Amino acid sequence: MTLADPATRTSAPVALVDVVKRFPGLTALDGVSLELAPGEFVALLGPSGCGKTTALRVLAGLESADDGHILIDDRDVVDVPTNKRDIGMVFQSYSLFPHLTVAENVEFGLRMRGVPAAERRQRAGAMLDMVGLDHHAERFAHQLSGGQQQRVALARALVTQPRVLLLDEPLSALDAKVRVGLRDEIRRIQTELGITTLFVTHDQEEALAVSDRVAVMRTGRIEQIGTPEALYSRPVNDFVADFVGLSNRMPAEVIGGVVVIEGQRVPLIDTDAHAGPVHALVRPEDIVFATDGDAHARSAVVVTTSFLGSLRRTRVRFSDGAEATLQHEVGHTPNPGDTVRVRLTGRPVAVSRL
Numbered sequence: 488m489t490l491a492d493p494a495t496r497t498s499a500p501v502a503l504v505d506v507v508k509r510f511p512g513l514t515a516l517d518g519v520s521l522e523l524a525p526g527e528f529v530a531l532l533g534p535s536g537c538g539k540t541t542a543l544r545v546l547a548g549l550e551s552a553d554d555g556h557i558l559i560d561d562r563d564v565v566d567v568p569t570n571k572r573d574i575g576m577v578f579q580s581y582s583l584f585p586h587l588t589v590a591e592n593v594e595f596g597l598r599m600r601g602v603p604a605a606e607r608r609q610r611a612g613a614m615l616d617m618v619g620l621d622h623h624a625e626r627f628a629h630q631l632s633g634g635q636q637q638r639v640a641l642a643r644a645l646v647t648q649p650r651v652l653l654l655d656e657p658l659s660a661l662d663a664k665v666r667v668g669l670r671d672e673i674r675r676i677q678t679e680l681g682i683t684t685l686f687v688t689h690d691q692e693e694a695l696a697v698s699d700r701v702a703v704m705r706t707g708r709i710e711q712i713g714t715p716e717a718l719y720s721r722p723v724n725d726f727v728a729d730f731v732g733l734s735n736r737m738p739a740e741v742i743g744g745v746v747v748i749e750g751q752r753v754p755l756i757d758t759d760a761h762a763g764p765v766h767a768l769v770r771p772e773d774i775v776f777a778t779d780g781d782a783h784a785r786s787a788v789v790v791t792t793s794f795l796g797s798l799r800r801t802r803v804r805f806s807d808g809a810e811a812t813l814q815h816e817v818g819h820t821p822n823p824g825d826t827v828r829v830r831l832t833g834r835p836v837a838v839s840r841l
């Protein structure tokens with residue numbers, strides 16, 4: 488048997504149904520519903536304090552829900568204690584036992600379940616192999632980097648073959664390069680094991696990069712759930728458009744079912760938007776330099792330009808004072824103070840009431 492053998496594992500569907508959680512003077516979860524298909528990787532994304540960790544803790548049984556249902560494998564687990572929910576967890580802070588070796592840390596959950604020593608060693612070894620730390624089995628936590636400690640925490644969470652994996656900002660204490668490496672590694676291992684996973688993060692790039700679907704939260708509610716592509720290209724409102732990806736906020740007006748931005752008529756994502764003045768939320772890649780003679784183009788003055796390796800971002804100011812950032816290929820190198828002509832690509836945009 489290996490840990491990655493699909494025959495030895497089954498993935499559980501998970502659902503939060505109308506979950507409410509109140510703290511004194513505050514509703515942290517205000518009717519949260521979320522379904523994860525077996526083996527799906529879903530990120531809960533939102534600003535600080537929106538209730539992400541509370542949702543994860545309620546799912547884990549570390550907090551009790553005031554209302555609603557929590558289903559694992561279609562069974563309501565509201566009254567089931569944490570250690571009986573078959574869940575593995577990794578938290579932001581490195582939570583390894585300092586007096587145990589790496590191998591002993593990983594074996595811990597198996598020891599608690601009375602698994603014989605030889606099997607414990609074999610399973611912990613296989614898990615450490617999977618996270619790339621088999622050669623560090625005899626080290627202690629203080630002899631590991633932060634990224635290595637989180638790999639051990641992941642191995643420890645997975646060694647008991649839980650049916651659900653909960654990750655609460657497991658990367659936020661790591662530096663940028665290690666973060667990206669470990670996030671891809673987590674996704675690889677999750678895919679290999681096919682384990683249903685809920686990943687809490689406030690980092691939109693992280694959420695979009697690794698998830699099958701992302702649930703964007705605001706003040707205790709889920710605003711939108713969808714694939715990264717859907718959230719980015721069809722945000723249901725300005726909060727999601729603003730939170731997921733970069734957006735320019737440009738003064739505009741909704742007239743006759745379209746939005747007029749710097750004199751150009753552009754389709755709306757939300758075709759029901761009310762007529763009147765708005766802010767249009769325009770992606771930097773949806774503004775481009777215009778060719779000569781382009782009737783839709785507007786003059787603007789370059790404010791700043793930054794080289795970002797594979798692309799360049801240039802900020803321009805229009806004659807009415809509005810500013811916007813364009814994202815374009817590096818070969819085009821405008822200088823601050825240059826007058827340029829730009830236009831919108833015409834892809835639909837989200838709008839926000841003034």
Ligand code: ATP
Nearest residue numbers: 510511513515534535536537538539540541542689
């Ligand atoms: P962050 O990204 O900062 O961790 P979050 O989205 O995970 O934020 P939660 O930790 O779920 O947010 O908190 C949601 C709200 O509930 C916050 O206003 C928080 O202060 C409050 N809260 C969380 N735990 C408790 C508690 N035990 N007692 C009282 N209030 C709490």
